[in-house]
Amino acid sequence: MAAVNEERLQATEQLQRELGALTATVEHPNSMCTVTASPKGEIKALHLHPALLNQGARAVGQVVTETVRLATNAAVQVSFNKMALALGDGMAIDVESIAGDSPFRSTWNPVVPPEAPAEQAPPERRQRAPRAEDADDDAFFDNPSWLR
Amino acid sequence: MDDDVQRAARKVRDVEQAVSEHVTRSGPITGRASSPDGAVTVVATPGGPPREIAVSAAALRMGPHGLAAEIMRVAEKAQRSANTRLHQTLERVVDPRELTALGVERGQDEDDFGWRR
Numbered sequence: 694m695a696a697v698n699e700e701r702l703q704a705t706e707q708l709q710r711e712l713g714a715l716t717a718t719v720e721h722p723n724s725m726c727t728v729t730a731s732p733k734g735e736i737k738a739l740h741l742h743p744a745l746l747n748q749g750a751r752a753v754g755q756v757v758t759e760t761v762r763l764a765t766n767a768a769v770q771v772s773f774n775k776m777a778l779a780l781g782d783g784m785a786i787d788v789e790s791i792a793g794d795s796p797f798r799s800t801w802n803p804v805v806p807p808e809a810p811a812e813q814a815p816p817e818r819r820q821r822a823p824r825a826e827d828a829d830d831d832a833f834f835d836n837p838s839w840l841r
Numbered sequence: 842m843d844d845d846v847q848r849a850a851r852k853v854r855d856v857e858q859a860v861s862e863h864v865t866r867s868g869p870i871t872g873r874a875s876s877p878d879g880a881v882t883v884v885a886t887p888g889g890p891p892r893e894i895a896v897s898a899a900a901l902r903m904g905p906h907g908l909a910a911e912i913m914r915v916a917e918k919a920q921r922s923a924n925t926r927l928h929q930t931l932e933r934v935v936d937p938r939e940l941t942a943l944g945v946e947r948g949q950d951e952d953d954f955g956w957r958r
Contacts, residue, residue, distance in 0.1 A: 730890065733888050733889070733920075734885075734886070734888065734889045734890035734891065734920065735916075735917070735920065736912070736913050736916050736917070738913075739909040739910075739912055739913050740905075740909060741905040741906075741908060741909045742905065743904075743905050745905070746901045746904075746905060746908070749898075749901075750895075750896045750897055750898045750900065750901055753896050753900075753901070753908070754893070754894045754895045754896050757894045757896075757912060758890075758891060758892075758893060758894045761890045761891055761894070761916075762890045764890075765889065765890040787846045
């Protein structure tokens with residue numbers, strides 16, 4: 694019994710270490726900005742494509758803000774995925790019931806598309822994936838874009 | 842296990858309500874920091890991504906590497922400010938040790954470049 698508890702303790706500490714060091718890297722859909730962020734929204738690395746600066750100060754601010762948000766959401770989602778792997782989907786769903794939906798559930802098409810010129814058709818919106826009905830389905834893993 | 846989860850959820854809801862009432866009175870909690878010359882301004886939220894990152898036209902002359910470094914520097918300051926403000930606001934309704942354990946650190950008030958509340 695003591696050995697089992699010791700194993701659980703070590704596994705918990707290992708999970709905490711992994712979650713504490715976890716980051717996610719995301720490139721903006723326009724390919725001009727890449728951000729590595731922690732689940733707490735800390736920017737760990739930021740790369741700006743030189744061409745982004747030619748689009749003006751306002752565009753730079755908006756693109757960086759969006760990319761940091763996407764990278765943070767991805768890092769939170771990876772945290773959920775790691776937790777589900779370590780503790781099981783059931784526990785991860787319990788955590789969602791306390792802390793709120795994971796980003797994959799709560800956000801979709803999170804980047805606000807730029808306003809299209811009048812002569813250009815508006816960009817097509819992606820449809821939200823159907824929510825998994827069965828709790829046994831691997832809802833935490835079925836979006837490969839979160840697993841970069 | 843279910844009972845534990847329900848108890849935890851109930852406690853979170855209670856704290857959430859107390860925090861929500863408190864924040865309704867005090868307004869949204871953010872931290873703001875700027876470069877000394879105003880090149881970059883970041884409005885940060887505690888424990889989340891920045892709400893707004895603004896750069897000035899003059900900041901574009903820093904080049905992609907210099908500007909990226911400056912954004913990271915200012916964003917870190919803004920988030921520290923946001924965390925400190927959250928800590929100061931919530932320590933009246935939540936045990937400060939629990940806030941620190943949750944990663945909401947209370948930093949020291951700094952008055953160097955661009956600290957504004």
